[in-house]
Amino acid sequence: MRNAFVKTLLTLAQHHPNLWLMTGDLGFGVLEPFAERYPDRYINAGVAEQNMLGVAAGLALANPQNQIFTYSIGNFGTLRCLEQIRNDVCYHNLNIKIVAVGGGLAYGSHGYTHHAVEELAILRTLPSMTVMAPGDPLETDWAVRQLALISGPAYLRLGKAGEPQIHAQPIDPTHPLSEPFVLPSSHQGRLDVMLLSTGGMLEVAVSAADRLALQGVFAQVVSVPLLKPFPAQAIRSLISNTKTQVIVTLEEHVPEGGLHSVVCQTLASSPNHPPVVAAALMPEVVGKIGSQAYLRSLSGLSPEAVAASVFQQLAMCVKG
């Protein structure tokens, strides 16, 4: 995803002379093409994220044409400088896009300091903030293009490199920001479960859906890269149109304040909506070391575990 990000940013920068890229001294081997092509608009702010966000605010305040992308690893570019994001960026509604790589458990073996698993909730609460977690490199390309069109603050959570491409073909850049991606499905009419996924959990959702299909359970995978402003109307329509029995939300994030929370919030006032089951990180994962797949499995976020959870829910629905 980070390679897709830089590639798209380079394309955009060709036509946008006021697009800046700042990094907190991270992105070695990734950001060099931008630095070499646009040295006047590339700033390595050093290992100083608070100042990076403050300087970005100054750049944006100085010239309303300026659009600044800041780049760092998960928590460093978000939580370390949270007050700068809140006061300097959001309060002033500035054209600053905060990009984090290593979202979720992408840097699993690096340890808890590098697990970005609460930031979606925290950043969602900030005024004017758009929050996005694309599901694959193609969604990343689309998301960067969409964010560049927005004049206010935004947060973009990315994985690292090498994520599988889930979508079959490039996404139309004009696909509306507020429209989730309904993935192709083999179900015909009957739908048992809707898998709403955000960020890099998309590959797990697709894999879980394949497993379920083999056992005669029809799942619809929907990728929901936009968490704020949440596409509430689109999600409500999808759910009411498909008459799914169960909804499962998938996110590499604590269950508080992320996709599960916002889906529940969205449906709370709708009568008779299906149960909304969370597939999210469990507290047990805190402090654990291991690959992304290993840490996901500890939290029940493997395709097998998600499929098993769906079976269990459907069984409860039948009993109920």
Place this chain on the structure above:
Amino acid sequence: MTARTLSPSELARDIRRQTLTTIHRAKASHVGSCLSMVDILAVLYARVLHFRPEQPDWPERDRVIVSKGHAAAALYATLALVGFFPESWLSTYCQDGSRLGGHVSYGVPGVEAATGALGHGLSIATGLSLALKRDNSHARSFVILSDGECDEGATWEAALFASHHRLDNLIAIVDYNKIQSFGRVEDVMALEPFADKWRAFGWHAQEVDGHDHASLLGVFEALAVGSQKPTVIIAHTIKGKGVPFMEDDNLWHYKPPNDEQLTLALRFLDHLEKPHA
């Protein structure tokens, strides 16, 4: 422009009057922090800055960030007195629905950036300076820091950045009144050797009497763009300056003057006003 017709001493007198009256009316705090900064604001706005009150977003304006956002009342008084908005607005300070919050608030004509959480302003001013340079603008950015906020790590992150990028269009002024929330700076978190710290970070550092208008003006007029270094002016000031019973007493970080104290304070200003420059 209204301010050009006022001398720094006249402007300083009026800022002090308005600040005292505004804080008294709102029963607000931080009067001491406001008064220590008044002479710096007066010299800047009467003699140094390029700005157009009728066009607050004039691209060539010098930018000013008051990073010690708790001294908002003095900044608002200054902006009103130089014509950014009517002086009548000052009576709304801290009132329900007012634009003028107790800390420097966004959306007020003449305010470049809201502040209030300490340690943010130098970074913002640094970004302004960098952008102005890239745009080949002659405008400069000025930022007024408190001594207490030099405890904040982010201030020194910005200090590193600004010298690395040779931002000689950035001027920081430290309102060094030597009192922070709990007491003397030297007791809470000593800053000395203060000027040497800035020099070690690659800044041009100068110390000045922050209440002597001629000295302040001399330092500002000697600022040299092209020096390849940002400048810090360490302004030695007295908290509560201008009202003898408020001077150098951190109680006036917190309490507002009552009716009698306001009357007395304004009387002191009338008697003490002697032009500096």
